[in-house]
């Protein structure tokens with residue numbers, strides 16, 4: 538099992554999510570974060586004060602997957618998050634080993650807990666709109 542940490546532009550989140558859903562990756566945690574990549578800060582003026590902004594608003598996605606899902610998950614994130622042929626600040630993906638996973642409700646562990654194979658899953662009813 539792996540944990541995929543992806544840091545992407547907030548405005549790209551809907552595209553990334555759609556791209557992941559197409560690969561049946563639907564379980565995720567999203568955090569609003571701020572971060573800095575390899576570029577230096579950018580100069581901005583805010584309320585008359587000139588400041589160097591070194592931390593940019595990003596979204597971090599935490600996705601735990603079985604080994605067989607790692608490649609397609611990473612590819613889906615890149616596809617959804619990249620601007621055209623790629624722009625500075627498009628984001629970064631970290632892939633980490635995941636030792637265990639426990640579904641609290643059932644006590645299931647490891648590969649049985651990580652995915653969505655539970656028989657009790659109810660399909661959502663007909664909806665007009667999926668909110669990304």
Ligand SMILES: Nc1ncnc2c1ncn2[C@@H]1O[C@H](COP(=O)(O)OP(=O)(O)OP(=O)(O)O)[C@@H](O)[C@H]1O
Pocket residue numbers: 544571572573574575576593595624625626627628629
């Ligand atoms: N080495 C790192 N460690 C932790 N977080 C990082 C690291 N590199 C990038 N990040 C996070 O990812 C975000 C996006 O990074 P970014 O896409 O700017 O990477 P980059 O290495 O600067 O590549 P690029 O040159 O394409 O901009 C950063 O704002 C930061 O939150």
Ligand SMILES: [Mg+2]
Pocket residue numbers: 573574575576625626627
């Ligand atoms: Mg950068």
